[in-house]
Amino acid sequence: MRGRSMVVVGLSVLALSACTAPPAVVPAQPAPKLPAESVAYDDITFLTTREPVFKDTCLELPRESMRAAGLTTPPHQTKGFGSGAGGCAWDEPWGRAWIENIQPPIVDVDADDPPPAAPFKNHWDGASRFASVYGTPSYFRRFILNERYYAVQVLAFSAAGPDCNTIVDTGSPIVFMVTAGPADDGTEYESEDLAQSGKVATEFCPKSLEMAKAFIAALDPDGGSLVRA
Numbered sequence: 001m002r003g004r005s006m007v008v009v010g011l012s013v014l015a016l017s018a019c020t021a022p023p024a025v026v027p028a029q030p031a032p033k034l035p036a037e038s039v040a041y042d043d044i045t046f047l048t049t050r051e052p053v054f055k056d057t058c059l060e061l062p063r064e065s066m067r068a069a070g071l072t073t074p075p076h077q078t079k080g081f082g083s084g085a086g087g088c089a090w091d092e093p094w095g096r097a098w099i100e101n102i103q104p105p106i107v108d109v110d111a112d113d114p115p116p117a118a119p120f121k122n123h124w125d126g127a128s129r130f131a132s133v134y135g136t137p138s139y140f141r142r143f144i145l146n147e148r149y150y151a152v153q154v155l156a157f158s159a160a161g162p163d164c165n166t167i168v169d170t171g172s173p174i175v176f177m178v179t180a181g182p183a184d185d186g187t188e189y190e191s192e193d194l195a196q197s198g199k200v201a202t203e204f205c206p207k208s209l210e211m212a213k214a215f216i217a218a219l220d221p222d223g224g225s226l227v228r229a
Helices: 036-040 063-068 120-124 129-134 194-219
Strands: 007-009 012-014 076-078 087-092 095-102 140-145 149-158 161-168 175-181
Touching: 036 140, 063 194, 095 194, 120 149, 140 194, 149 194, 161 194, 175 194
Parallel strands: none
Antiparallel strands: 007 012, 007 140, 076 087, 087 095, 095 175, 140 149, 149 161, 161 175
């Protein structure tokens, strides 16, 4: 009977809860649509049986998917921040963008606690590396992406500045992340500055979402969080 959907922007918090079990969805091929009310629940069933939908290289990205994502510059290969395997990045006129696979998130847990059976659950709970390393996210929300994927957005601060991350559950233990943020032009940002955080979220979370929708549609056309492998 536990449920939560939380958005933190400035000092506002929105919480949803219900006294019934989360909507039951049976894995299928193609993937089934997910009920919108799923975002209100913590105890969602996450699969871990699929291979990653992104193979760590820019070569697999169709040009039309980059256009659909609103990207206008050539991509370049990166080492990959999360998995160490690789990613694909763009230097756009409006700022920086990249996609990558990330390994199970780093969380603050007691030594006796086992890791989650489904790595995406920590992201769904808002307890990912972005909370433990950079402090409590100043922006976090759950949603259903392209009707078939559990997803969250979180504003994360690193040495390079703030980024809006769209993190998508594709039924794999390796999670797909799409990031948009301001150009690394030397501007100093403070994670405790709520007005600044809100401005970054407003400007870059829509771009991150637009990219995620386009790339997931291109990389995983019949897939979803509950696709039957």
